[in-house]
Amino acid sequence: MITSLLVANRGEIAARIIRTCRRLNIRAVAVYSEADRHAPHVALADEAYGIGLAESAASYLNADAIIAVALRAKVDAIHPGYGFLSESDALISLCEKQNIIFVGPNREAIRLMGSKLEAKRIAQQAGVPVIPGYHGEDQSETTLALEADKVGYPLMIKASAGGGGKGMRQVDSAAEFAAALQDAKREALASFGDDAMLLEKLVTAPRHIEVQVAADTTGTTVHLYERECSIQRNHQKVIEEAPAAFISDQQREALYASALTLTKAINYDSLGTIEFLLDHNSGDIYFLEMNTRLQVEHPVTEYITGLDLVEWQIRIAAGEALPLSQDQIPCDGWAIEARINAEDPANNYQPQTGLITHYSEPGSLPGNEPGGKTEVRIDSAVQAGSEITPYYDSMIAKVIAGGDDRAQAKSRLITALNQFRITGPRTNLAFVTDILRRPEFIDQALSTGFLAQCFPGGWTPAPVSADAPLLAAIAHTVNREHPTGAALSSPWQTLGSFRLLERAGITAQNRIALEDESGQQHLVTVSRSGDTYHAKAHTFEISPETSHEISATATGLASGSCLIEIEDAELGAHTHTLSLQSEDELLIISNGDKIQRWRLLDEHQLALGSLSDAGSGDHRVTAALPGQVVEVCCKVGDSVTAGDTVAVLDSMKLLHKLNAQTDGTVQDIFCAVGDNVENGALLIELKPNT
């Protein structure tokens, strides 16, 4: 019997676990790092304890600190969530020692599946097919290179202890092998403290299909159907769904059978996920790995089964038998999940940090409880005012939409994503919406190459129309000219751009400089008379050329938003545009769905040249994102060629190479290994060759 439970995690998963505790009348105890003191998961819990500094190593990865809290709060059990200590021996062994229930499988199962080499060996022994590869103990570079030739190219190098795409590299030819191996080892060492590698044959039409399994301590084992997670970027899942489409019943049965075989082979006793690669061309399945924990994408399974998987985990951990037998577990409808990350999908998914200035989830969410048949479910743990820090994963929310079939689930998901409003750090909202709108998403089987195929050269936001910057500028003007807030009482703040001569037609010409999502800058002049706004697009020159102009009526709504209507002469109809503004960011939503994001620039700063100077100076190597310096690959006096890597940065657990932009010699180094650096920090200065 578990009556109190500590959630050794943060973010949406901590919040989600706490919700189930609530429902089961279990006292929920949260832990938090310095950076998460005000996080929603803390507020949601019955009790919360600080466990250390912001860095994960000092807090969420600090098993001793977590156990100390568990003892102090006298909890029956610890739920590790996913990531962090969920698959580590450290926490579970301490739990054993202190007689605290670990909500997860037995220690041995975690150990067996924790090493990819070991996992594959066991799978093979049990008769579960695995991808040809090298899983040997001999980790010498020569052996690995030799084995790579045996497996054949293309192949994958993977960290033995890895997951989430870290320490993983694709190698297309023998020539690239040595460099890729080194990169992967370094990343693996940084992420897992273990740089053992394995090699794997690369499947050409690969689909990522995984099976959710559950087993209790008596050895009863069931599956909860499959999920497809083929759409991945940088080996991280973006869109997940259950069940999988374009798959035969035989293939399904083969997957379930293999999954159950392996589960039984290791005496598994919790919820787990067995990941397979399905070669769509041959129909072959290969075991990839087993995740001995709750998955990020578990809500899609919850939708089709109508079950609460966290509840199952807790019941099994408490020693109860599986609540349902295999034939009692339903599979109804379809669910698709999109992961919303603070990242810049147009710029290699670079993680974004900073304050969330506006945050509103799609409206009217009946229920929104885990495990139910909610049309649209949001699992998140951020709010307006939350700070996205570089310390943790960049995922801020998951949107899960369900329906009777795949088409309905997809359409509900698109609608929900369009209603999601986030300003502050950039997000992948537009990107995931674009994915769902692709015909390839509907017409054919997915593949792990989906993104490369749909967006060769990378995803870019849709180009802006000629009206778009004008609408954005009008929206900004309306929001500024109708300020809200009790603090504003001076007419110098509330009267907008009042001019004594405005009734004579001499109105204020407010100049608004904007940057669209592709980084292009626009200049617009907006003048107002009454509720009518007139906007003109200009060039940046002093005697500007006007290229395009529109007139619109606009109404300010509450809290920095407004509604703009323009008469479309050709269509004879009104176009409605809604805007949302916070600080220097603007979201423009045209006709209810198309969302654009604008950044407001300070034209005065442009005139002073400070904005253009900041990024330039190609002899300066700056941190492209916040993170920790893990390697400085040069010393003062070294001569470098453009393209040479001069430093490596770890940001949000991914390594980023910083390359010299010019040929020259290293003049000064402003950072050292281990330094935490801010976005834009000057790291290395070069003296360009003349």
Place this chain on the structure above:
Amino acid sequence: MSRIQSAINPRSPEFKTNSEQYQKSTDQLRSRLSEAATGIREKLIVRHRERGKLLARERVDRLIDAHTPFLELSPLAAYGQYNNEVPSAGIVTGIGQICGIHCMIIANDATVKGGSFFHETVKKHVRAQEIAEQNRLPCIYLVDCGGAYLPEQDRVFPDKDHFGNSFFRQCRMSQQGLPQLSAVFGGCTAGGAYIPALSDENIMVKGNARIHLGGPSIVKVAINEDVDGETLGGAEMHTKVSGVSDYLAEDEPEALARLREIIGKLNFPKTCHTDTQPVLPPAYSPEELNGIVSADPKIPYDVREIIARLVDDSDFHEFKPLYGETLVCGTAHIHGYPVGILGNNGALFSESALKGAHFIELCNQRNTPLLFLHNITGYMVGTDAERGGIAKNSAKMVYAQANARVPKFSVIVGGSYGAGNYGMAGRGFGPHFMFTWPTASCATMSADIASNVMLELRRSSIKHGEASAEELQKIEDDVRAQYGEQSDPYYATSRLWDDGIIEPAQTRDVMGLCLALTATREPEAGPSPVYRM
């Protein structure tokens, strides 16, 4: 709370007639303002732009914080004078916020006679500086001027309030901690040169800006030196060699951005010294004011109808409502700022004058600014009035008003004649701001009374003997014509007798801006007794 109940019916025929009539006045005002802003000089504006220069009001728009007000002053200065060739007297002045700091901006308009100084230019420049000093505003000079307009030098240069006074004020304000900053956009010769030279910091725009005491032609005549303007006083020379200028800007936008950088780091405190309350719109629309003022100036209207359309929620707490009823006094808020209002409802009697003096003292004691709504023929005359001591009683009101330490604002909504103008804080009594409605008139007395007085004087003249009927007719015609012309609000505003003509519907916003501005100045401390009259 005591909300004014309006007796006006906006559907009545009188309202409609009045509105239509007033619309003509506002249309006329708008067309004159529009002409002053961009009319008359189209070719010069094109040439100005070709030089990479912005118009004076464009510079202001870029300089001040985007989406915030600019309270322009006297846009119709010099209107109707000099063949109407000096719109706005060639200078744009007004108050705007830069980096949240209220600043007086004084911008020469080089499209008007090269931005040179006429009599009204100087007067407008000095008036702007006077407002800046009174309200403790930094002064920003956007300089683009060629000095005094030489054919008018006797009305520009020598006197106490002429060009020299502007430099005197610049020096004194700087010394008082009011930053004096300038950006130079064009040639500044002689007098013009001292505006940047006497500024605390200045910026010059490469290529266009020049500063020299004597231009190339004067240098040639004086010392027979051949030199071009750029070498003599160009921006690069002055920032790199002479040090006359502190910053070099590539173009006008950079100069304006630089000014903003300087102002943003002035360490100039922004404080409000009054208790404001949440803003409510008037219960009656200010736009209705056009239908209240009668088309016939002889038909009176209740000044409360105006007040109801100026103040927050039309909430007006009237002081002594049953006494001295021809002067309506009371307290209210405009845009959340407290204000004491005095408005005329007929000629001022002894009782009205005493009530006015008492009310002014109350506001003074409570640091509540005063707003005077002028619609006054004067103090009462006649035996009864004189026996009642109207001279000393009106003097009490004038005296109280003259010595009030709170900010005073005057708006002439109708006539403002004789000693009534004095009691109601006319121009001579230094109101912080003074605005006029387009139908107002201001003179010693109305044309009717003036012609009668003049005819009486002629009839009783011993020196000139008996007057013929034609002579009397001519006197009457002349006096009527003179008073008609000179009491016209455009005649007044052209000569800087006010700070501008405003539409009735703008009065609330303009007064709100003025009240908020003066509230940034710390009230004068010290005792302020209230003597009951």
